Amino acid sequence: MCGIVAYVGHRPSADVVIKGLRRLEYRGYDSAGLAVYENDRLEVFKKKGKVADLEAHIGSEKPKSTIGIGHTRWATHGAPTDGNAHPHFSGDGKLVMIHNGIIENYAALKKELSGKGHEFQSETDSEVLIHFIQDVKNNLDCGLAEAVRVALTKVVGAYAIVIMDEENPGTLIAARKGSPLVIGVGEGEYFLASDATPIVEYTNEVVYLNDMEMAVITRENLSVRHIEEDEEQEPYIQTLDLELEAIEKGGFEHFMLKEIYEQERSIFDCMRGRLNAEAGTLTLGGIHHYQEHLINANRIIIVACGTSWHAGLVAEYMFEEFARIPVEVEYASEFRYRNPVINKGDVVIAISQSGETADTLAAMELAKSQGAIVLGVCNVVGSSIARLSHEGVYTHAGPEIGVASTKAFTAQLTVLAMIALKTAWHRKTLSEARFLEYLCELERIPAKVAKCFELNDKITVISELFKDARNFLYLGRGYNFPVALEGALKLKEISYIHAEGYPAAEMKHGPIALIDEEMPVVFIATRDSSYDKVVSNIQEVKARGGRVIVVVTKGDALIPKMADFVVEVPKTCDAFMPMVSVVPLQLLSYHIAVMRGCNVDQPRNLAKSVTVE
Template identity: 75%
Template sequence: MCGIVAYIGQRKASDVIIKGLKRLEYRGYDSAGIALAQEGKINVFKKKGKVADLESFMEGKNYSGEIGIGHTRWATHGAPTDENAHPHYSQSGKLAIIHNGIIENYDSLKQDLLAKGHEFKSDTDTEVLIHFIEDIKDNVGCDLAEAVRLALTKVIGAYAIAIISEDEPNTMIAARKGSPLVVGVGKDEFFLASDASPIIEYTNEVVYLNDLELAIIKDGELTIKAVESDEVQTPYIQKLELELEAIEKGGFEHFMLKEIYEQDKTIRDCMRGRLNALEGQLVLGGIHNYQQNIINAERIIIIACGTSWHSGLVAEYMFEEFARIPVEVEYASEFRYRNPVIKEGDVVIAISQSGETADTLAAMEMAKERGAIVLGICNVVGSSIARVSHEGVYTHAGPEIGVASTKAFTAQLIVLAMIALKLGRRRGTITEGRFRELLIELDQIPEKVKKSLDLDEQTKEISAVFKDAKNFLYLGRGYNFPVALEGALKLKEISYIHAEGYPAAEMKHGPIALIDEDMPVVFIATRDSSYDKVVSNIQEVKARKGKVIAIVSEGDSLIPGIADYVIEVPHTFEGFMPLVSVIPLQLLSYHIAVMRGCNVDQPRNLAKSVTVE
């Protein structure tokens, strides 16, 4: 959600910022803007719509200057309008701010400022914050950095901010709490961004700000201070491993299609250095220090949102089958609001692609306070979830630019499968022989995923038949039930077709009333322990004239005689089947969305990194 890019140095700031905002378009947004320090003044250019609309608006205007801040906004307080777009001025117009997050006590602050004669031009909480900062600066008589620090001690909520000032022209102030912010360190220049993608072409040295840290960039120097104590912190500079090519489309029409096609590679990358099938070895260094705690745990709680929640549902089956540990899977957004029972020694696994999901972070903090061991599974090195966790495992899927997660889902499943197998072997709930068999099968998954990608053209043909459907139903059993949920979510996200996922057995408890000749029903019907039951469910749909699309195991001779359309995927152990069966569902959603003229990489109203609750 939202994107921040800022620059201070010798380059033309607007060029760096506009290019950077385009790199962040995947995060989801509805307006864009930029503020530039120009000849002793701060000039703001902002526009509802895309970054391209902002560029058109800026044509013919002076956008020189070597200091600037830029933003893409995902609306919270106030509709997507030119006035509500960032950056925002202070009361005097001498300060400008960009902000990701939500200031929860903005209204009480605003009422105090209104009483003092302040006038506001937007409906946003962000404009209130910059007015509040200036009010403190004027009344206390301090510099901008101290005014920001003092203001943030009074603010309730989440924020990543960047501020520039007319009165301090060689200064930029930034801070974060609950929303990501990274500082790129170049030669006599600095960059700010919500993630590393806008920075990588200029520098590979970065500082990840921690919560409640203030970054002061002044006269070519970077100083980090604690918001609450004013104590100076030593900046920890890290090397980025991200390659510029990884955030380009690489010849594909969309990032989503590129990322679907990367999955055989990303799964292999995730296993590299961890799994040696021939020698029967599985090494997970990221959870080494707490391995015994996990082995001894009486239960595991998995917390996640969206697609990551679906991967958690698959993991529930894996952990209970392999390790025989009871598992609960919770929506992170609901978990901390229902006063859950958490015992000391419980293991909480938090899953997030971005590592910045606000609901998941809040749930993790609560679990830690109550004595749980918290493990993080995420994709982004240096992200908040990686730092809040006691330990964890990176998925190594590489940047995922498309808003709808694809390769993140399969990478999470691989990590969870490896953890479950490791626990099962250490707990003695699977034999050495079975353990080795499963490692060999897991090692073959990348090739089976690659073979599933060869079904793209067939899937495209089926998509053409159903692109105008109004509703879809996705059904699966066992390990494939979460895949049904994930398939329905993908279709909703990018094609805007209403879709629901259900356990196949639950169809008769309500959804069967929807089935008629206009209802496409997608069955994940691979050969597993529930196969015969799923075949019966297909018969029930066909008896009501529903249109059946079936994902089946290679060589299936029964279902092709019943279903209207059949897609055969390579067979594997049923616990690993979601890694294979999900591929045609991703392709189906993609092609339907493209045929409907939808913006596949940036679906409406959605954001890649959900950094507000």
Template identity: 60%
Template sequence: MCGIVAYIGNKEAYPILIKGLKRLEYRGYDSAGVALLNGQMHVYKKQGKVSALEQYAADKPLAATIGMGHTRWATHGEPCDVNAHPHVSNNGNIAVIHNGIIENYGPIKEELKQRGYHFNSETDTEVLVNLIQEIQQQENLALDEAVRIALAEVIGAYAIVVMDAHNPDQLIAARKGSPLVLGIGEGEFFVGSDASPIIEYTKNVIYLDDEEIAVINRDGTYMVKTLRNVVKSHAIQTLEMNLEAIEKGDFEHYMLKEIYEQPKAIEDSFRGRMNASGGWIKMGGITEYSARIANAERFVITACGTSWHSGLLGEYIIEDLARVPVEVEYASEFRYRNPIVRESDFVIAISQSGETADTLAAIELAKERQALVYGICNVIGSSIARATHAGSYTHAGPEIGVASTKAFSTQVSILILIALQIAQSKGAIPQSKLRQILYELESVPNKIREVLKLDDQIREIAAVYKDAKNFLYLGRGYNYPVAMEGALKLKEISYIHAEGYPAAEMKHGPIALIDEEMPVVFLATNVSAYEKIVSNIQEVKARKGKVIAVVNEGDTQIKAMADHCIEVPQVDEVISPLVTIVPLQLLAYHIAIMRGCNVDQPRNLAKSVTVE
């Protein structure tokens, strides 16, 4: 992994590829490269940013109307020029870019070595491109057939684009377990690992399904077939995003832009799905399977990272409102521990990108065991959207920053609506309480706008603690998952060690860490557990810890105790995480900026984790 872009048409390919790679930088990467075909194959690749590739290629032959580019996030072999993509076959004719992992590359590599092939890199991708060469030569096959047979021999995940010096009028693209989209222009085609490098040129796209191969020709024709050589027909879809949505505008960073986009993103997530004055909620997928969901004995939520934190909140919300038992599973563990999944279970899978490999594997396991599977994701046409029985898009708009912000808020918004609709259908919630929550949910975007006005205050707090080595985040009830998410944001972008805990667990271990060097962030908006939180703060202050407290507006008791207080508008505890997470996002952002970190592209992280 991480980013793919390719072009064939009548325009110069290189500027399109470079611009596309820059649009894909948000995914996280360690090297970049391009392959251009114009009489001969030209491959340029460099460790580092796309800008380093540009500088390296500036004085090289760049004229071509067919080419492909890649940003790599290291899996096999360290980040370096040699391991960067594209990779070229031993005969120099075939070039490949690849997202994913070829699991059985080892034995294939040894077999190819015995046949006289040599390898320059440590990558599985170089093995794949030479396998394609071997099959093409031995069987005297067209490129697309050689690719199809080669892919039938490999085990693992891939999104690939293949180019042959002997056929400058054709690109081959294929996918399994890693996303790939074909953009259809006027007399030209584009390929991308997502739509961001395509949207500037066309809104007409086809999303390839697993084990499908696209044969893309310069004459404007294309064909999609399966690994079993069955021709498939795909409806052309229209991209809904626009170019402005994937640009920073007046903001210094995508992350900050996306924090500020949360009020609108939340509004978009529940637009048309609820009405406070009418007292109704209507989530299409929930309505479609209402009888089966009503009879479900257990809900299982599976996700990774930030989405897991929103899922943990989903457990609290669904159990509280709908009175159904819920379990929350890390998708990466769920797929390997032989979990008990029954036909009577309702499984909710959450992923911003809709392409998270571990979550997709969890979905397939749940489907194999006949459970009903519901997806919550942000990207229309994504693999999870297609793999689940039903689902909801969050409508957050493109999230470019690697560290999720508005994805979390909109996922939680969707989970609240799901809980409310199920609660209403089961008669588990009084209509008066339902309307109250809906009215408060409608008010949340404006309350978040009020929190965003505290940005300068939060920046001042960040300046005090930017050099801290550790942070502790504590919360009770609904604020416990928020504490975990706040700690994750700080870890991801500032590289400060941080942990989120239930506040009541502090004295069962973490209290040993507290001294005058330890900042402790308390989420103290819970009216139901207010006195308990006050006691926890007193325990920290008694050990000279530094307290940053997020409290409801007008709080005086905690304000008198804390070193720093951030006052936020009070809302119903069920929906309070939508408000309390925002200051934590801003705190992490400002600390990271003051430490000189790249907040949009944190080290070692990728936006869409399409490998295990």
């Protein structure tokens, strides 16, 4: 959840690190810090707030050092303060470290170290870890690399760390477990970061550290070692498939708006090379070796969090309608704590944009330990979920920088739809004619999403009217129920307006008590099998003075007569409507948040990649 950037080479490290921190600010933005080796000592600058606050704190005379580490923090242990910001010093001041993750046994370590005379300047678990590494180094009278290795065999939790040593000022030591860390390989220089976005500007060759690996890095050399087995590993260099333009705003005011508008292309990219409606083919090479397990699955269990969980709810309807396989959708954060029943023949599908979601990874590990086949759906090549899965399918949506997920949701739906259709084709639960109809309609979705962007001006007007509302209710049925949940989540995430999503039929079982003239109610009421029922629900809200905003299928003649505000989206089949109907809800949330003066791309208290439990 925090952002890590480090550099060793021939460039001014402060420039590289700070620019990288700006690119990673979506991962953590409570505070920021920089450490360099300058004037024959370690110098640390850190400040509560954004990277811009750190830059102001450093001043115009940036350090000239060619080695440095930097960090953006998302607070876990201790409030966002200057003192709790990273980097943290060891007790003797000779080591400095940045850390992403959580050290679960930090309290016991801190008590032990305090008994030995260690004094701590922060409330963080991270400072405890660097003190512990120093203590191990002193007790074993060994080099820093060995001290790091030994210390990490004693800690419990997740980490990605980078350490600088005043006594070896040209060396970085890095390690990871359960939190991502990538190393960019240049000419006489190395770049380290939580993900590839700060690196792509300089090199497209990277090494992804695996769990329980550590690296010792100088300008001239990179060596990798397994932490527990103490064996040297051969670094595997991969080529990044990422363009610098993909992580820039490209003329848009915010990344979120850019990513909403990118959905026409990102959905197409999900299907490119996989779906050919004219030829009647659907090819998913990523799950080829485990296709039989899906075809013969007794049950599919989907594990995910947040927006990805909503995508899983839509997928539940798809798999059950198309392939006639029972599906359960689980919050990954709850899955492993309730002793779930996993039987032979079950297939688990894990969904995550980042591929680093800690709760989802933990759920996958449990499922694998009980013999389940685990398939991954994620966006980031080389991510932890991609590596932990037996097989999987990448969404290829491109980088998503805005914390509130938009294009990842529709990309996940696209991939899940293709998996469901492919499984149905093998199981012969769809006729060939019906299968081809779905392929043709799925190919049309990018163009239909693009038509939704024409609604932007109308949605801006609606947003102005409701930007001061204190509560929202989102209602939908069938495939549109998860869209109601997603619409409510988007609004509360970025505008801080309380919003709830419900199945429309459940309104009468409690939420109807909230409805009055102050309560905006958003219905997703497109033409589907539940249409008449939703019309009745709209009438019930209007009878109680509620103000109704409705997303309808273009050409609807009935609902516009009873609703206060109507947004028309192109017609498509029920199963694919969520990819279309969610777009106006994304735009509504965006414009309301902007009008309320909220930080759309970096909403308070949230981080893009939730790498801690």
